[in-house]
Amino acid sequence: MKTFKLIATTAMGIEALAAEEVRELGYTCEVENGKVIYQGDRLAIARSNLWLRTADRVKIVVGEFPATTFDELFEQTKAINWEEYLPEDAEFPVQGKSLKSKLFSVSDCQAIVKKAIAERLKQAYNKSSWLEETGALFKIEVALLKDKVLLTIDTTGPGLHKRGYRVGQGEAPLKETLAAALVKLTKWQPNRPFHDPFCGSGTIPIEAALIGQNIAPGFNRDFVSEAWPWMDEQIWEQARLEAEDLANYDQPLHIFGSDIDHNMIKISEQNAFEAGLGDLISFKQMQATDFSTKLDYGVVLTNPPYGERIGDKKIVEKLYRDIGKAYKRYDTWSYYILTSHPEFEKLYGKQATKKRKLFNGFIRTDLYQYWGPRPPRNQKNV
Known part of the structure; x- marks a missing residue:
């Protein structure tokens, strides 16, 4: 079964708590500022979203590489097997951020990554015209830090703090x-x-x-990756049955x-x-x-x-x-x-x-x- 490199993002200061939760799910992990990094299969994606109480969201790492020019960013993004993640009709908006990098224009980076993915998908699916993007949502992020590019896909959707029970709140609710x-x-x-x-x-x-x-804090809500063709219903059913039993x-x-x-x-x-x-x-x-x-x-x-x-x-x-x-x-x-x-x-x-x-x-x-x-x-x- 395919394994993925996963990142559970967190608020600063509570990474160790999120890492403890990842380990309780049975996965070995590393901790960096604002993130917990680990390997897992499709069931790990479902279980992480259902169970992580202190993480903000769960992302799949699709690519990591250095880039100091827009050409490098385009070619290395295009070289990734995006067709393994995105179906032909995938909707794939690209968000971005850049810190201490030569490629500091976030909007340009977003546009280049979007174009590179589109070119790759058109080749993979033998399409000559523009992609329609009428299918499942795959939110992609390009993050540059010190000229290193990190490309991820968000598996969560609305942040994990959205448990689904808040029908009302005060002026400054605690997350x-x-x-x-x-x-x-x-x-x-x-x-x-x-x-x-x-x-x-x-x-x-x-x-x-x-x-x-x-x-499980995510037991009563949905996640964006539930609509993905390769995240079978049985995976989510298994994860939810497990949560019910526990x-x-x-x-x-x-x-x-x-x-x-x-x-x-x-x-x-x-x-x-x-x-x-x-x-x-x-x-x-x-x-x-x-x-x-x-x-x-x-x-x-x-x-x-x-x-x-x-x-x-x-x-x-x-x-x-x-x-x-x-x-x-x-x-x-x-x-x-x-x-x-x-x-x-x-x-x-x-x-x-x-x-x-x-x-x-x-x-x-x-x-x-x-x-x-x-x-x-x-x-x-x-």
Whole structure:
């Protein structure tokens, strides 16, 4: 069976988490900035798209070569066996990017790659006229870095963060892939309680529930490569049946989210219902400082306001002080708070056990980690 060189792209800072997921699928991989590189067959393409929680998309590497002139770019692109990937009627738009390369005009690079692929396909399919492009979509990217060309085909379509459950959202929703990465960084286990006191549209609690029951995050959506002639229906059926078998729908969960905005609670409930998790997550309208629990050894993971807008800073700083006081009462719990505020630890009143730099979109943030004690080994449920 044909194997492909695959790239799972990621946000900066969470490559190691995506690599861990690739290895859990059974593939050896290498990690570079913003990407995880591995080999896999057609089933690997389907499984990667269904299972990778923290990656942005999965791409097939079609060609890699150095090029400093447009002639080199054209000839080496044309030399690739594009007919092995693209059928005669393929729709193949070309996107591009260029960094620190002599061929810096992205639009020119795109046009040349497009022309080279078209010429190759016309030869391969014995066509004299222009290609119609009425068939399946193959999104091609030409990326130049330091005069090295990377040609890829996107197997995903809309990014992997598009799980298919978000029917509503707030002003600045957390990306589902980042939310999943945050849950994984807490090392939370499904037998422990979990709470997000600034839950917004419910993304963090929903991603925690998907992880807690081992539900493939891409289970309820489609992917662009499902329409490709050589990605047989049986491959996707096999991958989805495997995902169904691995899901642990009987795993009890104690996950709850809260927010001061009652409209966001309604949206959270709708999103959880859309994800098939409506009965598993409890949402409640309340202030973060009103957090109270009789449970031990839980995890609080949250993405509170950062105070970046003028006028919000003092309100947010008071909020950080107040939650610092409120959380002191529950010393068996672990707390994980994502914010861009440089004085967070001082305001919260405690130095973090550990900090991890992450990017929430284009905002540079830190995940402040306050580790509580480990639960007793004989404690099956808390």
